[in-house]
Amino acid sequence: MTAIPLTSHAIKCMKRTIANMMPEYRSAHLSEAIASGLGYRTHAALLPALDLRADNDPDYAFWSEDEFVSRLQALSGIKTEALGVLSSDFTGFGAINTYSTGAERVDLSSSTRKRAWRNVMVAGINAGIEQRLFSIRPADCRWPGWTVENGYHTGTSFEFSVAGIPALGWVGDIGHDELSIHVALWPTERGREIIAAANA
DSSP: OEEEEOSHHHHHHHHHHHHHHOTTSOHHHHHHHHHHHTTOSSHHHHHHHHTSSOTTSOOEEEOOHHHHHHHHHHHHOSOOOOOOOOGGGGGGGTOEEOOOTTGGGOOOSSOHHHHHHHHHHHHHHHHHHHTTSBOSSTTOBOSTTOOTTTOTTOEEEEEEEETTEEEEEEEEEOSTTOEEEEEEESOOHHHHHHTTSTTO
């Protein structure tokens, strides 16, 4: 899956790339379909999101080619084939490939416990991103005390909730542009003390 930075520049570059691949479609239809592919109902709904953050620290949206194709076909009345756009087609303006090459080796669907673990971890990761402690970009840690020089093995805890359940997260820099993230639900005082521990 590809994450697209929500900036005016990125959306213009994205539209230019797609328009070169699909010159038979009207510009307005492409704009509306791109907005849909990024999770917005209309192009007008997308525009305010482009101004929420500075261009050097944008929010990101996941690109759904299925949504793009469906909306484009509905608007144009033309049967639209999938583009087959690769992440590499969008990297010139800061798009990020979020696909893990090891994803197939992990089976998270086999038990209720594993699905619950996955959902809690995703909630913790999303909370850390929303609180601007880190982002999906490499070496983009922002918690107090982290720097490129001394960031390795530093970390911080943060509060959030999952469906009304109080939760505590911890994120640490483990080097090589990788993070370690721990999450505890209903954290106790002892839990707060050991949240950074590897086996917490």
